[in-house]
Amino acid sequence: MSPSAAEPDDRTLLEAGRRGDHAALSQLLQRHHHRMFGLCLRIVHDREMAADLLQDALVKVIHGLDSYDGRASFTTWMTRIVINVCLSKLRSEKLRRHGSLDAPMATPSGDRESSLGTSLSQSREQSAAQSVEEKEDREQMLSALSSLDPEQRVILLLRDQRGLDYEQIGDVLGIAVGTVKSRLFRARAALREAVEVHSRRRVGAASSAAKDSRGRQSPELDEKRR
Amino acid sequence: MKYDPRNIPDGLDEAALLALAEATGTPGDLDALPPDLAALVAGMRADRAVLASLPEVSAPGDLVERAMARAQREALHNLRLVGERTEGLAVSTVIPRRPSFWTAPRRMAAAAAAVLLAAVGGVYVGVRALSGGSATRDPILAHNNDTTSRPEVGPIALNPEPLSNDPSDADTEPAAMPANPLILASEGASGARGTGGVVIPMLPSEARVSEYDRALALAREGRLVVRVVSRENGKISDRLAALAERREPSRVWTIAASAPPEFAAALTNPEPPPSRPEPRPAFAGEEWKIPMQGLDESAREMLRWRKPERLEQVSLASVAPSAEALRALEETLSDRLGEVEFAESDRPISASLSAPAARVLSPESLLWWTQPPAQWSAWIAVPVVIEQR
Numbered sequence: 001m002s003p004s005a006a007e008p009d010d011r012t013l014l015e016a017g018r019r020g021d022h023a024a025l026s027q028l029l030q031r032h033h034h035r036m037f038g039l040c041l042r043i044v045h046d047r048e049m050a051a052d053l054l055q056d057a058l059v060k061v062i063h064g065l066d067s068y069d070g071r072a073s074f075t076t077w078m079t080r081i082v083i084n085v086c087l088s089k090l091r092s093e094k095l096r097r098h099g100s101l102d103a104p105m106a107t108p109s110g111d112r113e114s115s116l117g118t119s120l121s122q123s124r125e126q127s128a129a130q131s132v133e134e135k136e137d138r139e140q141m142l143s144a145l146s147s148l149d150p151e152q153r154v155i156l157l158l159r160d161q162r163g164l165d166y167e168q169i170g171d172v173l174g175i176a177v178g179t180v181k182s183r184l185f186r187a188r189a190a191l192r193e194a195v196e197v198h199s200r201r202r203v204g205a206a207s208s209a210a211k212d213s214r215g216r217q218s219p220e221l222d223e224k225r226r
Numbered sequence: 227m228k229y230d231p232r233n234i235p236d237g238l239d240e241a242a243l244l245a246l247a248e249a250t251g252t253p254g255d256l257d258a259l260p261p262d263l264a265a266l267v268a269g270m271r272a273d274r275a276v277l278a279s280l281p282e283v284s285a286p287g288d289l290v291e292r293a294m295a296r297a298q299r300e301a302l303h304n305l306r307l308v309g310e311r312t313e314g315l316a317v318s319t320v321i322p323r324r325p326s327f328w329t330a331p332r333r334m335a336a337a338a339a340a341v342l343l344a345a346v347g348g349v350y351v352g353v354r355a356l357s358g359g360s361a362t363r364d365p366i367l368a369h370n371n372d373t374t375s376r377p378e379v380g381p382i383a384l385n386p387e388p389l390s391n392d393p394s395d396a397d398t399e400p401a402a403m404p405a406n407p408l409i410l411a412s413e414g415a416s417g418a419r420g421t422g423g424v425v426i427p428m429l430p431s432e433a434r435v436s437e438y439d440r441a442l443a444l445a446r447e448g449r450l451v452v453r454v455v456s457r458e459n460g461k462i463s464d465r466l467a468a469l470a471e472r473r474e475p476s477r478v479w480t481i482a483a484s485a486p487p488e489f490a491a492a493l494t495n496p497e498p499p500p501s502r503p504e505p506r507p508a509f510a511g512e513e514w515k516i517p518m519q520g521l522d523e524s525a526r527e528m529l530r531w532r533k534p535e536r537l538e539q540v541s542l543a544s545v546a547p548s549a550e551a552l553r554a555l556e557e558t559l560s561d562r563l564g565e566v567e568f569a570e571s572d573r574p575i576s577a578s579l580s581a582p583a584a585r586v587l588s589p590e591s592l593l594w595w596t597q598p599p600a601q602w603s604a605w606i607a608v609p610v611v612i613e614q615r
Contacts, residue, residue, distance in 0.1 A: 022294065038282055054289060063297060160274050182241070188270045
């Protein structure tokens, strides 16, 4: 969601917000809050908690407008605040162990009934071209992602979902570019391993389901044969 | 496959493998890698594609509004707690705080007004105390200040305007003669007014005080003469000069070594006394007339001024308008020069001259408020006539 030519850029809105222009400040936050919410949601895997944490982060952003020095972009600075808030929450409550794909999640239309998995299903159903395999790959990816350490989860999301380059990731996380590369590669390796684990588990579940199905059907076949 | 950094072949590192994983990829580009590592990198490419394809989610619609409202509440809360502003919002535009009435300029103005009021009050009280409790326009001065005995301003006389030498001026307004109760009492007891009423006995000390009050009233009219009969002839000039040179801030009188010749001539050649006008009654009703015969008795003892037989010298004293100042002058002259008497002139003596000491403009006289309170009010010129025994 980048500003169009007619819309003021982040810096203009930021300066206006610093001068007490609430409308400008609201516009600036509205411009970024959906992507930040998605980041929060992928980190904590709980919609309500993601909303609460993002609200905390936005309050910190508002209070910290005067302290923003402009060395990094506003998006990078805001992302750093959001991630710090989320990671602090996860560390304090050790939610990493309890992360669940069944947490409620809103659809783009604002519904709160569906979980992350069902939301993905609905999204997939809206597009007839998406195959069942893609859907299963995404569900499997989200499950694998939730099993990673939060720090690994964050760096993967920043790189592959937010599309930040190494320097921006270094700015957000406060680490050097070399460290970013090293952590990112290891996070990819950990994700690959988690995906394979989930894939084997899914294959195993599918084969056992097939066996059960065959077992339920065999008495009928025997009776027909007789 | 479980990743193990030790399995990375020589010539490669994690950064190189990461570059391969994030590259677009072409067929056969991973052939140089060991099979396990090539499968890992290929899986990473697939994972990256799946991650990038995850759908966007929307935040609750009112999230930003709730966050801004909460930020405002927290900022206000911080303001109320310790008055310190933490960060961010211009909270003062949200709830303008009504400024206190006592702003800094108003406090300063109030302090300045209080100081000014205190200063004026102090001057008023001081003048009132030194003038014997009459801070208002003195009836004698009210009568005389137009044409006759204008009192000079002690050591800071800035207006030595010549006073009238015409004795008839003092008599042009018979109805405006002194309404001073002291004078009225004196005149009433001497038969000018009716008698009767209550006689108030006086103690000797009270009688002496009334003599100084009487002398003060005469001095204000310009009719008081201090007569000194010297004990030692021939040394008067030196002693008078010594007294004239004394400059003590606490003194309530000063004296000049000599008076101008015309002033001495007016004293030594008195004109015939004019007819005294009837004094104005103090009260309209007879029942309210208080003769104060005790005061009158002491006042009647005051001498009538007469031409001196053996004149030694004529000087001019400047006295603060108080009985205490006259007492101090009398005591000093009595101690240094000789026997002192207060005499009453029938007419105002030519007082066109001020005391020489009063004409000196010194820094102390300009900074009048640095002087003792006794010197803040107008001083009275009193002639001092020294006679030989």
